[in-house]
Amino acid sequence: MNYKNITSCxxxxxxxxxxxxxSNEYPFFLDKSNVVGVGLGYKVKNGFCTFQKCIKVFVTEKVPSNELPSADLVPPIYKGLMTDVVDAGYFKPHSLTQKVRPVICGYSIGPQPIFGVGTLGCLVTDGFSRFILSNNHVLANFNSLAINTPILQPGVKDGGKAEADVVANLTKFIPLRPVTTFRRPDNYADCAIARLTDKSIASPEIALAGNPKGVKPPKLNEYVKKVGKTSELTEGRITAINTTYTADYGTKDVLFKNQIVTTFLSQQGDSGAVLLDVDNYVLGLIIGGTNTFTISNNISDVLRLLSIGIITK
Incomplete structure (x- = not known):
């Protein structure tokens, strides 16, 4: 391959x-019609994985090249590297829904005044207190809720009741910075934590999977699983890593970097679940997906930004 033209990397x-x-030249792709993400993956040809590393280009819909303006065409080779255009569909923030005590990870949670719900990913600690980990858009309703907002298990939509079902209080979230007309801020994680009302009220066990064993970096093509409140235990493979992706949160678009893309694992309500490898090591935090793929934050970014660690027992 010819890498001579690559000047920034x-x-x-x-x-x-x-x-x-x-991570750095994504505007070349994301400025094209329908393109929502680019990542490191394996080239797929005629339905078979070639195990040749390429630039995965995720589009909302594949359009015949003769129907696209030349400026919107994705080149088959970019700076000497193969591209692979993938029909991803449209991103949607994504039920083990009953009340359970002690609280078990993978079940429904949600903030008290909000009808929306998501999934409790895992328990974490800052070295002093215990917290539940999920998404900003689940626990903080996209930056809009006050610190100390009560968190219910199950969430309101799944029958959670104020006061009787409070298990934690919103403690910290990493603000999501949306795309504007003039700026496209970098985001790395859609994440938040809530301090448990009592450390004995929740277990580090992940329903249907067991306790997490720790954290590991994601690897291309490895088998993964998740447990979420809607689709419960599902399995798949990692199809791209180090991905820059534009996520549509309804009224706002958010640009994420260093994301993990897997085969379809999650449905609406599964947001906040952790992505696990076959040995129960945590790789990522699911934020949503399309009708063909699931998108996860890299767990190393989540832990770094929130200054926390995974609780394993």
Whole structure:
């Protein structure tokens, strides 16, 4: 392959070059019609994985090349690297819905005044207190709720009642910074934590999976699983890593970097579930997906931004 034209990414390994392009040169792709993400993946040809590393280009809908303006065409080769255009569909923030005590990860949670619900991913700690981990859009309703907002299990939509079902209080969230007319801010995680009202009220066990064993970095093509409140235990594979992706939150678009893309694992309500490998190591935090893919934050970014660690027992 010819890498001589790559000026902004001074790496030698193909995966490092592609990851650098996806993190720094993504506007070349995202400014094209229908393109919502780019990541490091394996080229798929005639339905078969070739195990050749390429730039995965995620589009909301595949359109015949003769119907697109030349400026919106994705080149088959970009700076000497193969591209692979994938029909991803449209992103939607994504039920183990009953009340359970002690609270078990994977079940329904939600803030007291809001009808929306999501999934309790896992228990975490800052070294002093215990917290539940989920998404900002689940626990803080996209930056809009006050610190100390009560968190219910199950969430209001699943029958949770004020006071009787409060298990935690919103403690911290990483603000989501949406795309504007003039700016496209970088985001790395849609995440929030809520301090447990009592450390004995929740268990680190993940329903149908067991306790998490720790954290690991994601690897291309590895088998993964998740437990969420809507679709419960599902399994799949990682199809792209180091992905830059534009997520549509309804009234706002948010640009995320360093994301994990998997085969379809989640449905609405599964947002906040953790992405696990086959040995129960946490790889990511699910934020949503399309009708063909699921998108997760890299767990290393989540833990770094919130200054927390996973509780395993």
């Amino acid at each position: 001074n790496y030698k390994r193909v995966d490092e070059i592609i990851s650098c392009i996806c």
